[in-house]
Amino acid sequence: MTIAALATLKTRLQRRKLDAILISQPHNRRFLSGFSPLDHGIEESSGVLLIPRKGRPLLLTDSRFELAARQEAPDFEVLLYRKGLLALLKELFTTLKIKKCGFEGHYTLHSSAEKLLKMATGLGVELLPVTNLVEKIRLCKDQVELAKIERAVLLNEEIFQEVYGQLRPGMTEIEVALQIENTMRMRGAERPSFETIVAAGPNGALPHAVPSSRTIKEGEPIVIDMGLILEGYCSDMTRTVARGTPAPKTREIIRLVRQAQLAGMAALQAGVTGKQVDAQARAVIKGAGYGDKFGHGLGHGVGLAVHEAPGLSPRYTKKLQAGMVVTVEPGIYIEGWGGVRLENMVVVEEGGCRLLNRDTTFLDL
Amino acid sequence: MTIAALATLKTRLQRRKLDAILISQPHNRRFLSGFSPLDHGIEESSGVLLIPRKGRPLLLTDSRFELAARQEAPDFEVLLYRKGLLALLKELFTTLKIKKCGFEGHYTLHSSAEKLLKMATGLGVELLPVTNLVEKIRLCKDQVELAKIERAVLLNEEIFQEVYGQLRPGMTEIEVALQIENTMRMRGAERPSFETIVAAGPNGALPHAVPSSRTIKEGEPIVIDMGLILEGYCSDMTRTVARGTPAPKTREIIRLVRQAQLAGMAALQAGVTGKQVDAQARAVIKGAGYGDKFGHGLGHGVGLAVHEAPGLSPRYTKKLQAGMVVTVEPGIYIEGWGGVRLENMVVVEEGGCRLLNRDTTFLDL
Numbered sequence: 001m002t003i004a005a006l007a008t009l010k011t012r013l014q015r016r017k018l019d020a021i022l023i024s025q026p027h028n029r030r031f032l033s034g035f036s037p038l039d040h041g042i043e044e045s046s047g048v049l050l051i052p053r054k055g056r057p058l059l060l061t062d063s064r065f066e067l068a069a070r071q072e073a074p075d076f077e078v079l080l081y082r083k084g085l086l087a088l089l090k091e092l093f094t095t096l097k098i099k100k101c102g103f104e105g106h107y108t109l110h111s112s113a114e115k116l117l118k119m120a121t122g123l124g125v126e127l128l129p130v131t132n133l134v135e136k137i138r139l140c141k142d143q144v145e146l147a148k149i150e151r152a153v154l155l156n157e158e159i160f161q162e163v164y165g166q167l168r169p170g171m172t173e174i175e176v177a178l179q180i181e182n183t184m185r186m187r188g189a190e191r192p193s194f195e196t197i198v199a200a201g202p203n204g205a206l207p208h209a210v211p212s213s214r215t216i217k218e219g220e221p222i223v224i225d226m227g228l229i230l231e232g233y234c235s236d237m238t239r240t241v242a243r244g245t246p247a248p249k250t251r252e253i254i255r256l257v258r259q260a261q262l263a264g265m266a267a268l269q270a271g272v273t274g275k276q277v278d279a280q281a282r283a284v285i286k287g288a289g290y291g292d293k294f295g296h297g298l299g300h301g302v303g304l305a306v307h308e309a310p311g312l313s314p315r316y317t318k319k320l321q322a323g324m325v326v327t328v329e330p331g332i333y334i335e336g337w338g339g340v341r342l343e344n345m346v347v348v349e350e351g352g353c354r355l356l357n358r359d360t361t362f363l364d365l
Numbered sequence: 366m367t368i369a370a371l372a373t374l375k376t377r378l379q380r381r382k383l384d385a386i387l388i389s390q391p392h393n394r395r396f397l398s399g400f401s402p403l404d405h406g407i408e409e410s411s412g413v414l415l416i417p418r419k420g421r422p423l424l425l426t427d428s429r430f431e432l433a434a435r436q437e438a439p440d441f442e443v444l445l446y447r448k449g450l451l452a453l454l455k456e457l458f459t460t461l462k463i464k465k466c467g468f469e470g471h472y473t474l475h476s477s478a479e480k481l482l483k484m485a486t487g488l489g490v491e492l493l494p495v496t497n498l499v500e501k502i503r504l505c506k507d508q509v510e511l512a513k514i515e516r517a518v519l520l521n522e523e524i525f526q527e528v529y530g531q532l533r534p535g536m537t538e539i540e541v542a543l544q545i546e547n548t549m550r551m552r553g554a555e556r557p558s559f560e561t562i563v564a565a566g567p568n569g570a571l572p573h574a575v576p577s578s579r580t581i582k583e584g585e586p587i588v589i590d591m592g593l594i595l596e597g598y599c600s601d602m603t604r605t606v607a608r609g610t611p612a613p614k615t616r617e618i619i620r621l622v623r624q625a626q627l628a629g630m631a632a633l634q635a636g637v638t639g640k641q642v643d644a645q646a647r648a649v650i651k652g653a654g655y656g657d658k659f660g661h662g663l664g665h666g667v668g669l670a671v672h673e674a675p676g677l678s679p680r681y682t683k684k685l686q687a688g689m690v691v692t693v694e695p696g697i698y699i700e701g702w703g704g705v706r707l708e709n710m711v712v713v714e715e716g717g718c719r720l721l722n723r724d725t726t727f728l729d730l
Contacts (some may be wrong), residue, residue, distance in 0.1 A: 042472075186540075206432065
């Protein structure tokens with residue numbers, strides 16, 4: 001992947017007449033180099049790539065990450081910034097004869113950009129903000145990436161099944177969430193791709209509920225939204241389940257959300273827009289009178305980031321392309337009662353989409 | 366805290382002749398308002414404060430966080446941006462007659478700042494980057510904050526003791542790290558303040574080691590660096606321990622690092638610089654011939670962020686002030702052998718410092 005992606009990037013640099021580009025966005029950095037350390041927030045970067053149009057790409061980091069850099073990014077020359085990144089860049093712009101360089105305006109702090117621009121101006125180097133250049137290369141996944149994503153999805157399902165098998169009324173939401181995240185780590189996931197959601201009964205009415213110490217009651221709907229990272233790639237899956245006999249209303253709403261999910265999947269194929277797919281699923285929920293209870297988009301892209309382009313939402317009017325990976329996750333949220341959300345991941349293909357999930361727990365009541 | 370901090374902030378706005386300030390940095394946002402949701406990275410903000418010099422402060426967020434906003438930030442008027450933050454700000458600049466507004470250049474993306482500046486210019490509003498204004502107000506902790514930090518430190522120690530009591534050779538580093546993080550969450554911590562480090566034997570040679578599936582051997586040094594968040598405030602503590610009888614070299618190095626820690630604490634008081642304190646501890650390690658094995662600074666500030674100003678390091682030449690909370694954490698790292706780091710938290714006071722930790726496990730061999 002790295003080599004092909006670097007070649008594509010260099011073509012784009014040529015088209016924009018850039019001598020080089022600085023890559024600070026952590027997923028882009030991993031995508032292009034393989035270097036995996038996270039940033040401790042944008043304020044504490046673990047490294048930056050400097051990719052010249054010609055010649056060997058560079059990975060600039062500090063001593064804490066030197067070992068990881070050399071092991072994980074063998075195609076890159078690793079340089080340490082002992083006197084700060086700015087001083088090293090100043091040196092490199094000169095020795096590599098870089099006169100026009102891009103930087104990621106969407107992942108550079110305003111204050112850092114000001115310092116960078118001041119330094120560059122002093123050297124006679126033109127620095128230009130470039131937005132989402134690498135993100136666009138990441139949009140369509142190749143076979144190697146799809147295989148990684150599929151492995152993440154299948155591991156996610158195995159872990160879900162393991163914990164679901166032990167789920168009993170009387171457990172707290174936090175206990176279930178912890179079991180999920182522990183099982184992820186014991187089973188070799190790098191980490192959860194987001195904070196696991198376990199929201200039972202009325203707590204399910206918040207799409208982004210935080211697990212609480214409330215105990216789970218028999219029969220009530222339990223929203224479990226979980227994702228993990230494996231080999232850098234994310235899974236994201238939601239099931240709404242119950243222990244004991246769910247009430248008729250719960251069954252009815254789960255069936256409705258499932259119908260919406262199927263409608264969304266039926267509409268999904270290369271060439272349609274995210275807006276069109278969202279509309280198909282939304283129509284099912286609206287038709288049943290719950291239109292105002294589905295307050296979020298139908299889905300989002302997944303890859304190295306758990307939320308990335310494209311979107312399946314009323315705002316996403318671009319056409320989907322083969323190789324994109326998206327979630328399909330309609331939901332209904334009713335204050336005081338609870339929520340139901342069902343989420344699968346699919347690959348967009350010509351003429352349809354391919355479901356990555358196999359698990360059907362509670363989907364077909 | 367909120368009320369006093371807001372009053373201080375408004376004085377600073379007056380001094381800079383700003384009509385208002387936009388607060389995007391999550392710790393600053395929580396410090397001033399109480400609003401606790403995290404951002405999902407800087408690209409997915411959970412909300413922004415708009416604080417006018419006169420009148421009620423505003424918390425701008427989206428529907429996902431509305432409930433949390435109303436509950437946690439009662440002093441703020443909560444407004445939802447249904448058509449995006451930019452559109453709402455445009456409206457507010459006009460209705461609140463804001464002509465000169467600050468924004469946090471150190472926590473605003475270059476690309477967001479460009480859009481913001483364009484919108485403001487169109488309205489005739491002057492937008493100015495302001496750096497670390499709120500961070501400076503956060504530097505010295507008041508009694509309420511110190512009490513929260515102390516509770517976080519004491520809970521951290523209880524959890525350490527619980528896990529340390531069960532630590533046996535044959536466990537993997539990951540197992541121990543998971544036990545620590547689970548115990549944190551079961552005992553009511555919001556979350557770990559950073560990814561827990563458990564690094565045994567040679568793995569300890571990396572200051573920022575990631576727990577591995579390597580099993581812990583009898584007698585070898587085990588670096589455990591753990592922190593949690595309680596009521597928003599962080600703890601950060603490192604112990605280097607061993608099961609069975611540690612080798613003479615391990616005991617020697619732990620004693621040496623402890624001497625360095627005590628020397629650092631002895632030098633710590635209001636009015637000295639971070640550089641001076643670092644130098645006192647470093648001299649002990651240098652004197653024993655390990656100067657090049659202590660590659661990081663002696664300590665850092667802790668509060669709402671686990672790493673914040675001030676620093677105890679050769680680069681921090683400003684004077685420390687009473688009420689600052691810092692770590693004192695010398696270490697020695699030897700490739701192939703392992704590492705030893707000891708870390709406590711203290712409050713800077715006039716004429717000395719107050720140790721927040723009570724735990725002395727393995728400190729006094």
